[in-house]
Amino acid sequence: MLNQNQSLIFESSKEGRIGYSLPELDVPQVNAEELLGKAYVRTKAPELPEVSELDIMRHYTALSKRNHGVDSGFYPLGSCTMKYNPKVNEQAARIAGFAHIHPLQDEQTVQGALELLYDLQEHLTEITGMDEVTLQPAAGAHGEWTGLMMIRAYHEANGETQRTKVIVPDSAHGTNPASATVAGFETVTVKSNEHGLVDLEDLRRVVGEDTAALMLTNPNTLGLFEEDILEMAEIVHAAGGKLYYDGANLNAVLSKARPGDMGFDVVHLNLHKTFTGPHGGGGPGSGPVGVKADLIPYLPKPVLVKTEQGYHFDYNRPQSIGRVKPFYGNFGINVRAYTYIRSMGPDGLKAVTENAVLNANYMMRRLAEHYELPFDRHCKHEFVLSGKRQKKLGVRTLDIAKRLLDFGYHPPTIYFPLIVEECMMIEPTETESKETLDAFIDAMIQIAKEAEETPEVVQEAPHTTVVKRLDETLAARKPVLRYQKEQAVQNV
Ligand SMILES: *Cc1c(COP(=O)(O)O)cnc(C)c1O
16 A cells, blocks of 8 residues: 555656756757767667656655654664764865865865865874874774785885784674675684673684784673773783774764773774764764874874974875775765864763663663563663573564664664573663663563563564565565566565
């Protein structure tokens, strides 16, 4: 059944109806065949819908309503920090001097933009406790790869080419082992202990002369702060390895603790998470990387420097790993992050962390009465629950996630981290009100009740969405990405 928000733009096409008005052609018409050659000229008109401007307006507005975003509802997707993106950031990013400049312009004509980038680097250096920051990487995973390539260059410059292994805990974000592999390392997994933290004994066992680095996601993907970081740093440094901090979710520690002070040599941040860059739909993002002094020579070039003549890109970096991104990073996202940092100030950034952690703990405690809590400890910005209890009743975590759609919520991350059975990873973020948190908790409690009393309601969810359960394997293997006339109706 289609409702009025589900217009079928192709099917409502009427021959000859147009949605534009252009002046009469007053220049000689070109001969397309002469201009392009016969092979490139259409013999048949394209099958495009012929509709009015109002029809097309309604079509796109209807499509936009089928999407869920932070601006339309609560989005507790763990390890993604789907927090509010302040609109003042958008205003700053649209200032003509930022939005309309070209990356090939002479440096002297874009000094203001370069100053912003330089100041952002300085702020992030201070926030992370590192010695220098590059803004080039376009995302978190890209930052990880960039950091690892610098570590690799460092070891090679010291003649330590036998350091081929990167140690990654089993509670790490999935991009960590992937980036290590892409950077040409072999990954070694270190186990978590019964508290959900890195097992130091296991770490001691795997560390050695072949260790290039330990990559630590902190807080880990269970939302837990790794309490033995100082000891881990000692173990890895004593063996000659470097320490990498995955700081994608810095809203767990921002203004409270700095990776640089904990002994880390490299850290990446996700400006599209903690620092409010919008990151729906796959980007653009920004994944700056901070390093300690001994890794500065390997930073991607060009490096933005401040001289007496102004800001300037330095290409003379013989030990640099080279460019990792065309031009200077995703400038617009960097403008948004700069605006956010300046509008929050140090006290505001501290409040971010306090509220992110408070919200997550509040939600965790209230839900722990209804779902299994595998690690009963204070969490940071996110926490994990297990749907094991509900699974015994025939309701899987996937069903719970689908049922949440009926309540108008984006589901949490599910089945990750892999070390928790029927895992749900929930990140409320600091920008939600207590009322919103309570409403989500109530929905989760109701679903837990339904699992006991009317499991079929959960098993068959969602009931209210435009599309019901998808065949996810088929959708991944054979995606239908454009309109296909014969399938249109059955796909809606
Ligand atoms: C999101 C995230 C990443 C990956 O960042 P992308 O920008 O998606 O590449 C890495 N680590 C952690 C802990 C994350 O939450």
